[in-house]
Amino acid sequence: MNTNNPLARMVAKIRNNSSPLGMIGLVIFAIIVLLAIFAPWIVPHNPFAIDATKRLIPPFWVEGGSTTYILGTDHVGRDILSRLIYGGRVSLLVGLFAVIISGAIGLLLGLLSGYLGGTWVDHVLMRIVDAILAIPTLLLVLVAVVVFEPGLMTLILVIGLTSWPQYTRLVRGEVLSVKEREYVQLAQTLGTSHTYLLSRHILPNVVSSFIVVATIGIASAILTESSLSFLGLGVQPPDITWGGMLNDGRNYIATSWWIATFPGLAITITVLAITFVGDWLRDALDPRLKTRRGWK
Amino acid sequence: MAFLKRSVLQIVPTLFILTLIVFGLVYVAGDPVSMMLPENATAEDRALLEEALGLNDPFFVQYLNYIKDLITGDFGNSLQYREPALQLVMERLPATLTLSLMAMGIAIIISIPLGIYAALKRNSFLDFIISGVSILGKAMPNYWIGIMLILFFAVMLPIFPVSGAETPIHFVLPSVTLGVALAAEMTRLIRGSVLEVLEQEFVQTARSKGQKEFIVVLRHVFLNSLIPVVTIVGIQFPQLIGGAIVVETVFSWPGVGRLLLFSIGASDMAVVQAIVFVIALITIVANLITDAVYRILDPQIKYK
Numbered sequence: 001m002n003t004n005n006p007l008a009r010m011v012a013k014i015r016n017n018s019s020p021l022g023m024i025g026l027v028i029f030a031i032i033v034l035l036a037i038f039a040p041w042i043v044p045h046n047p048f049a050i051d052a053t054k055r056l057i058p059p060f061w062v063e064g065g066s067t068t069y070i071l072g073t074d075h076v077g078r079d080i081l082s083r084l085i086y087g088g089r090v091s092l093l094v095g096l097f098a099v100i101i102s103g104a105i106g107l108l109l110g111l112l113s114g115y116l117g118g119t120w121v122d123h124v125l126m127r128i129v130d131a132i133l134a135i136p137t138l139l140l141v142l143v144a145v146v147v148f149e150p151g152l153m154t155l156i157l158v159i160g161l162t163s164w165p166q167y168t169r170l171v172r173g174e175v176l177s178v179k180e181r182e183y184v185q186l187a188q189t190l191g192t193s194h195t196y197l198l199s200r201h202i203l204p205n206v207v208s209s210f211i212v213v214a215t216i217g218i219a220s221a222i223l224t225e226s227s228l229s230f231l232g233l234g235v236q237p238p239d240i241t242w243g244g245m246l247n248d249g250r251n252y253i254a255t256s257w258w259i260a261t262f263p264g265l266a267i268t269i270t271v272l273a274i275t276f277v278g279d280w281l282r283d284a285l286d287p288r289l290k291t292r293r294g295w296k
Numbered sequence: 297m298a299f300l301k302r303s304v305l306q307i308v309p310t311l312f313i314l315t316l317i318v319f320g321l322v323y324v325a326g327d328p329v330s331m332m333l334p335e336n337a338t339a340e341d342r343a344l345l346e347e348a349l350g351l352n353d354p355f356f357v358q359y360l361n362y363i364k365d366l367i368t369g370d371f372g373n374s375l376q377y378r379e380p381a382l383q384l385v386m387e388r389l390p391a392t393l394t395l396s397l398m399a400m401g402i403a404i405i406i407s408i409p410l411g412i413y414a415a416l417k418r419n420s421f422l423d424f425i426i427s428g429v430s431i432l433g434k435a436m437p438n439y440w441i442g443i444m445l446i447l448f449f450a451v452m453l454p455i456f457p458v459s460g461a462e463t464p465i466h467f468v469l470p471s472v473t474l475g476v477a478l479a480a481e482m483t484r485l486i487r488g489s490v491l492e493v494l495e496q497e498f499v500q501t502a503r504s505k506g507q508k509e510f511i512v513v514l515r516h517v518f519l520n521s522l523i524p525v526v527t528i529v530g531i532q533f534p535q536l537i538g539g540a541i542v543v544e545t546v547f548s549w550p551g552v553g554r555l556l557l558f559s560i561g562a563s564d565m566a567v568v569q570a571i572v573f574v575i576a577l578i579t580i581v582a583n584l585i586t587d588a589v590y591r592i593l594d595p596q597i598k599y600k
Binding site: 127128130131132133134135136137138139140142143144146147219223226227230231233243246249250253254257260261263264267268271272275 | 306309310311313314317318321322324431432434435436437439440443444446447451534535537538539541542545546556557560563568571572575576579580583
């Protein structure tokens with residue numbers, strides 16, 4: 001194996017550090033992704049079809065339920081299971097693309113800030129990071145959603161554009177410490193170009209902790225998306241979201257608990273699966289982060 | 297004194313950027329005029345009002361005027377309530393702060409004993425359970441926890457009320473809901489921090505001197521592991537307030553979160569701005585307090 005290739009080294013590290021929990025997470029996540037992709041061909045019923053005669057049917061194991069609607073129906077007679085399968089689409093799309101946007105911005109600015117550590121560029125960037133981190137992410141996203149029309153694109157952009165500071169801070173710290181290493185110092189004195197130094201010496205050393213944090217970032221983005229949809233400010237009906245389903249079920253909690261319960265479970269399971277994968281990557285790629293974040 | 301100077305040096309630029317963000321968003325959102333005028337207003341009415349509000353001035357001038365108003369505490373009037381926006385926010389702030397502080401209290405009460413226990417009995421069955429539950433606690437959306445708590449403790453077992461904030465019993469479900477994620481995060485961190493302290497020399501020394509395990513844990517391990525916990529509490533504060541916005545909706549809590557959603561729905565930008573600003577200010581102050589407490593805790597305990 002070519003051990004000089006940082007990517008190959010990373011894959012090898014992940015392989016060598018097997019984790020049962022991580023594997024379970026990966027499998028569950030893969031299933032959720034496949035369900036979302038193939039939703040139109042898998043769903044047992046039309047998730048949008050309203051049928052007043054089939055309102056509030058409980059799950060099959062509860063009295064009055066039937067195996068036709070395994071997880072029951074909602075307040076307008078739509079099949080919960082079918083809606084759950086569709087709901088994953090929005091969450092996964094937002095989670096993935098929001099992290100691509102915030103990760104790209106965060107990585108770039110972090111490299112810049114760390115590489116120019118101590119200069120005015122670094123100071124200005126860090127003050128901006130401080131200012132954004134002082135506002136709760138959800139608050140920032142809420143305000144931004146109002147300014148632009150709520151919808152899938154807005155959600156991805158807004159979550160992506162508001163959650164980069166954490167990556168910037170992480171990458172900057174890593175760059176600062178890598179810069180102190182002897183071989184980088186040596187390369188610098190030898191007059192190696194900035195691009196070469198950044199791409200060959202600094203970036204490969206920063207990438208593993210970045211990937212770990214970005215993985216967990218997908219989970220946070222999904223939680224933010226579902227909160228917004230729950231508040232009615234996310235992707236709008238008739239598009240299906242887990243947060244939106246939860247909001248529908250809220251008013252029926254006293255009589256029909258299943259409407260709000262299952263979407264919450266879906267969110268929790270998705271976030272858990274991603275967390276397991278993230279923890280696995282962390283243990284394999286960046287054991288230092290482990291102690292820093294509390295696990296030993 | 298040095299601390300004070302450093303704090304001011306940090307706060308001022310942060311506040312400056314904050315005002316730019318908040319003002320910028322509202323500038324882009326624009327068109328308060330059509331909100332304020334009746335449907336049948338003429339183009340001249342519009343022009344007059346725009347001129348009166350200074351909306352025709354360049355961005356820079358508008359921004360400076362905005363800052364001037366901010367310094368005097370004037371966030372403008374709410375379109376909905378026809379009251380000063382800041383006053384509206386201040387009226388509702390105590391409810392949100394109480395909720396957040398109660399949640400934090402619950403998180404501290406749960407996480408300290410669990411975190412210490414899990415670390416002391418590392419890799420035991422209970423450690424496994426505690427660690428597992430804390431991962432779960434972070435994965436569940438807080439509004440869902442709220443709804444499930446309502447299902448279990450208000451519907452199935454009618455113990456607690458589901459909405460309002462009149463009596464102490466009203467606080468139970470909302471603050472538990474808000475506190476779960478924080479408790480989970482803190483348990484994880486305290487466990488890690490205690491494990492680190494346990495490995496340090498002075499703990500071994502204290503043990504080898506024959507001190508009782510209980511004393512060792514309390515005096516050396518517990519106090520030292522508190523230091524990182526203080527930082528975490530500070531870091532988590534903005535997320536806690538953010539969580540409060542959603543939890544308030546679930547429990548119809550009369551706080552800033554509900555005011556925010558209501559104002560967003562009505563495009564009442566003066567109130568929205570005031571809320572963002574006040575919450576950010578609270579976060580900054582909380583971070584400063586954290587920093588100060590950290591400084592007080594650290595040298596004293598470390599070199600005892």
